[in-house]
Amino acid sequence: MLVGILRYGGLGLLGAAGVYLLKKNPKPRTVWQIDPQVCVACGNCANYCVLEESAVKCTHAFAVCGYCELCSGCFRPDAKELNTGAENQLCPTGAIKRAYVEDPYYEYVIDESLCNGCGKCVKGCNAFGNGSLFLQVRHDRCVNCNECSIAAACPSGAFKRVSAEKPYLLKETHA
């Protein structure tokens, strides 16, 4: 009996010591994020997330934007008119909203409730514009899978683990 007590007591002490050491030196928490300088806006973010609605949304770097009347992220290249008509809009879900600022400048805002993270606007903005539209994992939605399904499907390796204290990789100025 004494041997048993010593055996199991020793194991318990070892376990407690391990827990103590872990809590004393916790690994920094990391989250998944898209590097906008690497992302090619392939569209996989829209469908590979384990969530029904992808945790990836388009984000707008206003400091980089040109506020163009003819926004290549908002309008199709061959748009007949610059209005909210679906035939002129680039976004298939109508997630990009346009507001007049002053001639000839307009502000473009993403409606995240409509955005599915397909990145079509990102392609348009990169090709013709300043690249102010880019995709980011939204951490109010992401469940932080240990193995992110989107990361596994990303063709350009744009998904990275970043510190949870700085969970976004934002474009801040025009390069």
Next chain:
Amino acid sequence: MNRLAGAVNTRITVGVVIGTAIIIGVVAVFRLDSTGKKGSGLGDEFKYDVKDLGKIDPELILYEQSSEPIATGLEISRAIAVDGRGNVYIAGDNAVRIIGEGNPSKRIELSAAPGCVTVADDGRIFVGLREHVEVFDVAGKRLASWPSLGDDAVLTSIAVYKDNVFAADAGNRIVLRYDAAGRLVNRIGAGDDTRNIPGFVVPSPYFDLAVARDGLLRVVNPGRHRIEAYTFDGDLEFWWGRYSAGLEGFCGCCNPVSFALLGDGGFVTCEKGLTRVKIYDAEGRFVGVVAGPEQLTGGKWNICEIPSACRLGGFDVVAGVDGRIFVLDTVKNIVRTFTRTRAGK
């Protein structure tokens, strides 16, 4: 007997269940695309495909590449100029590289990255570094460094006409006119309702100018998709150009990114997005194409997939006195030379 039959049934049932699970698992492993190789699975409405817009009728292509591309020898090439003897000047990295036919190339080291370069008739080289102008002689010796225009300035084009030097500042969206000594004479193009000047719309650092043989300054207003003509005192005289994804206009949010003047008073323009170099006559009427995406991007409709490549995609263009057109490919860091082989419409 019944117990034996029941045991056999149980084993069979368990075996079938396990076997089915294994089969389903194997099928799932082979069919499930966890690596994304089968694509996003999104419909056609989510695809960004403008290949059709980049197609050009071969009958409209009036030029052919007349020699092998010239490597700039720079990691980042930004601007190109040519002098009266056909020497090509390429600004990039922290230098200006001078390439002459049959002559070894020369290199002028700069204190910072250049944004634009031009060569005066007397051989002096004017270089726009980000926020100020520097002047060099033919041998590459620095003659002058003009005052800084401030942290917001981004000089993207420079032109010399007699005793006037014009610099396009994309950061402040203004054109500066200097005298030969580098003294600022006046600013051109600021929005002014009393003079019916709408002001320049410059969403990206592509803002080009040149002085035409009629003595008027031509300046691109990229956000308005047009080229405007100003007197040296800053009066807006006229303009031409319009938005269009079609060949006759300028595509995207802000184009043309650069232009040059031809010997007959016409214009050669360069666009980004749908990368194409086109010819317009002196009145701004479309004449034809020097090169389109097929010639400039190896058959792809655009030159970039990742943002860093897209940002480099604003090519520069210059015309030689012999009519050749030089296109600086800022992504591949080469200079393509085009010679006219066909008359236009």
